[in-house]
Amino acid sequence: MKASRVIGTILGILLIVFAVGAYFSDEPSSKTDTGRIAILGAFLFGLFTIGGNLGSTKKKQEVRLPEVKTVVNTMTCPSCSKPVSADFTVCPYCATPLSPKCPSCGREVSSDFKLCPYCGTSLKQ
Ligand SMILES: [Zn+2]
Numbered sequence: 188m189k190a191s192r193v194i195g196t197i198l199g200i201l202l203i204v205f206a207v208g209a210y211f212s213d214e215p216s217s218k219t220d221t222g223r224i225a226i227l228g229a230f231l232f233g234l235f236t237i238g239g240n241l242g243s244t245k246k247k248q249e250v251r252l253p254e255v256k257t258v259v260n261t262m263t264c265p266s267c268s269k270p271v272s273a274d275f276t277v278c279p280y281c282a283t284p285l286s287p288k289c290p291s292c293g294r295e296v297s298s299d300f301k302l303c304p305y306c307g308t309s310l311k312q
Pocket residue numbers: 264265266267268269278279280281282283
């Protein structure tokens with residue numbers, strides 16, 4: 188992998204050197220529109236080759252960044268206002284049910300719902 192990147196970078200530099208050299212050469216083909224487009228193409232391709240080779244190392248490091256999974260699923264207890272995990276079903280500080288489940292259908296409902304929105308069962312106790 189590393190060797191191919193070095194080769195790719197060298198290839199890109201060679202393409203740019205070739206393009207610049209061809210542009211300033213006295214060859215008549217480099218003075219035509221087609222010749223210039225070809226030179227520009229080679230120059231840009233060289234730049235992209237180098238950029239792609241240098242960028243690929245950076246990209247691989249950036250992809251590994253979002254591994255810190257800390258304060259994502261946090262919520263506040265409606266009763267004592269302390270931060271609790273959204274995975275908790277009961278507040279560990281004041282024992283308030285955080286995400287009560289409908290006794291009839293078992294789906295998660297909000298603690299201030301009077302009725303289950305899924306099956307209509309009364310949740311008031
Ligand atoms: Zn609480």
